[in-house]
Amino acid sequence: MEITTQIFHGDSKEKLKLLADNSVDLIITSPPYADQRKNTYGGIHPDRYVEWFLPISEQLLRVLKPSGTFILNIKEKVLGGERSTYVIELILEMRKQGWLWTEEFIWHKKNCYPGKWPNRFRDAWERLLQFNKNRKFNMYQEEVMVPMGEWANTRLKNLSETDKTRDNSKVGSGFGKNISNWLTRDKAYPTNVLHLATECNNKNHSAAFPEDLPKWFIKLFTKENDTVLDPFMGSGTTLIVANRMLRNSIGIDIVADYCDRVKKETRAVELYLCETKARYEKADS
Numbered sequence: 136m137e138i139t140t141q142i143f144h145g146d147s148k149e150k151l152k153l154l155a156d157n158s159v160d161l162i163i164t165s166p167p168y169a170d171q172r173k174n175t176y177g178g179i180h181p182d183r184y185v186e187w188f189l190p191i192s193e194q195l196l197r198v199l200k201p202s203g204t205f206i207l208n209i210k211e212k213v214l215g216g217e218r219s220t221y222v223i224e225l226i227l228e229m230r231k232q233g234w235l236w237t238e239e240f241i242w243h244k245k246n247c248y249p250g251k252w253p254n255r256f257r258d259a260w261e262r263l264l265q266f267n268k269n270r271k272f273n274m275y276q277e278e279v280m281v282p283m284g285e286w287a288n289t290r291l292k293n294l295s296e297t298d299k300t301r302d303n304s305k306v307g308s309g310f311g312k313n314i315s316n317w318l319t320r321d322k323a324y325p326t327n328v329l330h331l332a333t334e335c336n337n338k339n340h341s342a343a344f345p346e347d348l349p350k351w352f353i354k355l356f357t358k359e360n361d362t363v364l365d366p367f368m369g370s371g372t373t374l375i376v377a378n379r380m381l382r383n384s385i386g387i388d389i390v391a392d393y394c395d396r397v398k399k400e401t402r403a404v405e406l407y408l409c410e411t412k413a414r415y416e417k418a419d420s
Contacts, residue, residue, distance in 0.1 A: 140385075143386070143387045144394040147194075151387070156197055161362075162195055163365060189232065199268055201272075202271070206266075206356075207263070208263050209225075234268070236265070236266055240264075240265065241327065245259075247259040273356060278355060282321065329351060331345045332345060346372055349363075353376065361382050362385065368388045373386070378408070
């Protein structure tokens with residue numbers, strides 16, 4: 136299968152204008168957080184962050200397909216001894232812009248260094264906000280199912296009468312469960328908490344994704360030959376993973392060095408896939 140990679144060097148707000156309307160299946164990105172990565176990206180003060188990001192999210196809304204999903208990795212900061220509200224303010228303004236805030240995932244950094252400040256402990260998690268254009272969007276939940284786990288050996292061993300029928304939620308949410316449905320299953324659907332170690336020292340980037348992070352969302356929201364966009368691609372982890380998974384990819388970054396490195400790495404992936412395809416075709420002939 137042929138895949139394509141497009142890499143743009145420049146400001147996302149401007150380079151996104153080069154992309155066609157409704158052309159992207161999944162956007163997954165981690166823009167510079169407020170006042171972070173100043174040496175590389177200059178830093179954006181929390182008071183200006185929403186104003187800075189909204190023109191970018193406007194372009195992302197335009198290029199995303201109606202069936203597509205936008206995953207935004209973002210994190211608050213402490214300002215003047217309290218949590219800044221810029222992430223909450225951004226969510227509210229994006230909703231006004233036309234986005235639906237459909238879900239929130241949590242990335243638990245399971246190898247986070249311990250530490251404390253006078254009035255708080257070190258964060259070991261980050262937000263992954265899910266936005267959509269429509270209430271109906273592509274989602275392939277079976278692709279991210281996990282082994283049932285040891286709990287099934289005890290929880291399913293002695294079922295009560297209630298466990299054998301649909302037990303409606305006691306809080307009136309409308310959700311319910313039938314425990315007996317899981318008796319013959321060896322896999323279950325995951326929660327919205329992802330337990331992944333951080334990964335940056337070998338990426339030449341101060342805040343690189345672990346590869347399993349974009350991989351999980353690419354499996355959940357796309358199929359082969361779909362298009363994945365990262366408008367703040369950095370070291371290019373999202374693009375490289377997307378290519379390996381036979382998805383087309385688009386990346387944008389304002390740092391020329393990152394663009395050059397990612398071009399080399401994605402070319403290597405594309406070459407490997409082409410060689411693999413050629414070997415299979417030769418074997419079949």
